[in-house]
Amino acid sequence: MSTGIDFKDLQRRMEGAISAFKHDLASLRTGRASANLLDPIQVQAYGAPMPINQVATVTVPEPRMISVSVWDKQLVGAVDRAIRESNLGFNPIVDGTNLRIPLPELNEQRRKELVKIAHQYAENAKVAARHVRRDGMENAKKAEKDGEISQDDSRVQSERVQKLTDDTITSIDSLLSEKEAEIMQV
Incomplete structure (x- = not known):
């Protein structure tokens, strides 16, 4: 050839x-928490949509909990809103610049x-x-x-x-x- x-x-x-x-x-939720679950979420920050991992640190401290530590405290509300409106069924708990997201049973x-x-x-x-x-x-x-x-x-x-x-x-x-x-x- x-x-x-x-x-x-x-x-x-x-x-x-x-x-x-x-x-x-990886962004689909199974029974366990994963930092990748929040990958599809876009946050309105600084006048443009940004992936959540560019405005916060996403960690998994427990099997059924995701923790989001927002770097700029002015963006906490925008991150909270973006997570709630993402249709993933998450209800974040705001604690200062940290958001805790408990994962309910499927x-x-x-x-x-x-x-x-x-x-x-x-x-x-x-x-x-x-x-x-x-x-x-x-x-x-x-x-x-x-x-x-x-x-x-x-x-x-x-x-x-x-x-x-x-x-x-x-x-x-x-x-x-x-x-x-x-x-x-x-």
């Missing part, structure tokens, strides 16, 4: 889709909602992987059309792209089933 598809680039982009999916899953309905969200994240990751596959297939067809590679080489490269895509989607499904079992565990 002389040219055609840059498989290192395709592999990197597929791994990027998996990495983004893992990050999304009920069955909330667990099912979290599983649905996990499935949405998985579908987004699969769509990203399919976009990478489409780009790879188009590159192979273009290289064949331009006479850079033969028809057989184009077919072999397309099969490699499909195998890479299948492996990525299998990995995404595996991560999803692990997270689903973790969420539904009582």
Whole structure:
């Protein structure tokens, strides 16, 4: 094969889709507290939305408690408001510049909602992987059309792209089933 598809680039982009999916899953709450639970929250600070980890330190002192230590005491109200309005179901307790967020037990309905969200994240990751596959297939067809590679080489490269895509989607499904079992565990 002389040219055609840059498989290192395709592999990197597929791994990027998996990495983004893992990050999304980390922000989903299971039974334990995690500092990543607050990652999606944006705080209105200094006239712009900022991630919560850029205005405060997020720690987990206990298995069912998240502690947020706000650096600038003028932002305590904004951080409190952002957490309450995040639809994560958290009710912070303000104590000076610290916010304590107790995590209530998950009920069955909330667990099912979290599983649905996990499935949405998985579908987004699969769509990203399919976009990478489409780009790879188009590159192979273009290289064949331009006479850079033969028809057989184009077919072999397309099969490699499909195998890479299948492996990525299998990995995404595996991560999803692990997270689903973790969420539904009582």
